[in-house]
Amino acid sequence: KSFDFDIREGQRSFVYFEAVNYEAKVYLNGELLGAHEGGFTPFQFEVTGKLKTKDNFIVVKVDNKRKKDGIPTLNSDWWNYGGITRSVHVITVPDLHISDYTIALSKDGKNIEGQVVVDGKLTGDKVFLSIPELKKSIELQPESNGVSRFSFKAKPELWSPEQPKLYKVQIQLGTEKITDHIGFRTIETEGYDILLNGKSVFLKGICIHEEAPYKTGRVTSEEEILTLLGWAKELGCNYIRLAHYPHSEKMVKEAERLGLMIWSEIPVYWTVSFGNELTYALAEQQLEEMIMRDKNRAAVVLWGIANETPLSENRFTFLKKLAEKARSLDSSRLITAALDTQSEKNGSKLIDDPLGDVVDVIGINSYCGWYYGEPSSCSDVKWESLYEKPMIMSEIGGGALAGLHGELNERWTEEYMDDVYKYNLEMIDNISFLRGMTPWILMDFRSARRHLKNIQKDFNRKGLISEQGEKKKAFYRLQEYYKNKN
Ligand code: GCB
Numbered sequence: 001k002s003f004d005f006d007i008r009e010g011q012r013s014f015v016y017f018e019a020v021n022y023e024a025k026v027y028l029n030g031e032l033l034g035a036h037e038g039g040f041t042p043f044q045f046e047v048t049g050k051l052k053t054k055d056n057f058i059v060v061k062v063d064n065k066r067k068k069d070g071i072p073t074l075n076s077d078w079w080n081y082g083g084i085t086r087s088v089h090v091i092t093v094p095d096l097h098i099s100d101y102t103i104a105l106s107k108d109g110k111n112i113e114g115q116v117v118v119d120g121k122l123t124g125d126k127v128f129l130s131i132p133e134l135k136k137s138i139e140l141q142p143e144s145n146g147v148s149r150f151s152f153k154a155k156p157e158l159w160s161p162e163q164p165k166l167y168k169v170q171i172q173l174g175t176e177k178i179t180d181h182i183g184f185r186t187i188e189t190e191g192y193d194i195l196l197n198g199k200s201v202f203l204k205g206i207c208i209h210e211e212a213p214y215k216t217g218r219v220t221s222e223e224e225i226l227t228l229l230g231w232a233k234e235l236g237c238n239y240i241r242l243a244h245y246p247h248s249e250k251m252v253k254e255a256e257r258l259g260l261m262i263w264s265e266i267p268v269y270w271t272v273s274f275g276n277e278l279t280y281a282l283a284e285q286q287l288e289e290m291i292m293r294d295k296n297r298a299a300v301v302l303w304g305i306a307n308e309t310p311l312s313e314n315r316f317t318f319l320k321k322l323a324e325k326a327r328s329l330d331s332s333r334l335i336t337a338a339l340d341t342q343s344e345k346n347g348s349k350l351i352d353d354p355l356g357d358v359v360d361v362i363g364i365n366s367y368c369g370w371y372y373g374e375p376s377s378c379s380d381v382k383w384e385s386l387y388e389k390p391m392i393m394s395e396i397g398g399g400a401l402a403g404l405h406g407e408l409n410e411r412w413t414e415e416y417m418d419d420v421y422k423y424n425l426e427m428i429d430n431i432s433f434l435r436g437m438t439p440w441i442l443m444d445f446r447s448a449r450r451h452l453k454n455i456q457k458d459f460n461r462k463g464l465i466s467e468q469g470e471k472k473k474a475f476y477r478l479q480e481y482y483k484n485k486n
Contacts, residue, residue, distance in 0.1 A: 159183030183298030203436025265304025
């Protein structure tokens, strides 16, 4: 659809894409603006001086071909919807404008600190930052590179799942005024504990794919977001794992408003080309775009850098570098990865993946009762770890077709799946260093790998809820468990 544009002196304009999966080439009025690779994070191109007053056309050539050296790679257990999957915006700002800001509570919890970055020619211009509710208002003088840092004493009411307090923050530069709603909290680990605002917390979570309830396809509306997050709240969650790629900004913001802590990850999934430098560069770019987008979201407590990546030297080098990059971009959050490699020691599972040394929190995916063992054997599975770090069970679970009932030993029935949960929850209670969990998964989701006739019908059936909103038995078991869990 063509659009008109009001061209004004002293303004710059950008075309901003929330997400295009997977490769995008963007043209404005027949001229190539640029290209982008990576399906779940935002990017923009400047169009100042290129827009006409009438009949502008933006054309996006999208290629969703799977690539061996891409992130993700050829193989994934989700339907990788292609195309322009999120909104596109034309943004206009003054020549001199605020291009970035980071605002957070300091690690010791005593100050609010951060920086505002301005872009454009400075002639003594000042930036004003205010948090009206805290009666705080400061004036900043950007340095010649446009950056102004600040730190001031403050005692805000802290953001937490019980009290997801957000403060209105305003930043002003000339006539430009930006308003955000920001929460303040600290997150750290101490031994086996995860400390939110200095207190040990157990992350009661669930994994979520960005799959729309009822209609399937990608989540596009606020209503769909609220349905998914509403179910997570109903389950008793204080935490969610947004699998296996960055979800929309709206999803993150709504979760924050509802008091759900977040694990957000990039699709370094299974066997990507760990030996390929270009693949590394792609992963790093997605990591950076994810962090840049959500660094002001208090709800995000964990950056996930990988999921179920088989052991190799190349993989270790790749992921170690990625973790270092994440820390250099954002030293305030915890780094994690979902691991599925461990040894057996005296009948116990021993977490000894070398990546355990690199991450702050160890995620473990383990499908006892589904991919190995009888459900009833799971309560006897014991876990040990080489690392004195918190562990999160980042995936456990089993599948069922909603409405299919039968004996406990009949796969795909709600009873079987419920039994998987029953014994896995007993196993979980025996792991002294476990500080959180996100069973797999909130809702059934489409996958090109799941063809079992009459059961899967191209859906992964490990959802606690079907894609038509029917809750399975295991939903209520986990709900009961979370109700009694501190
Ligand atoms: C896993 C993967 C997840 C799959 C799930 C399954 O371990 O991390 O993406 O969908 O198992 O259902 O097999």
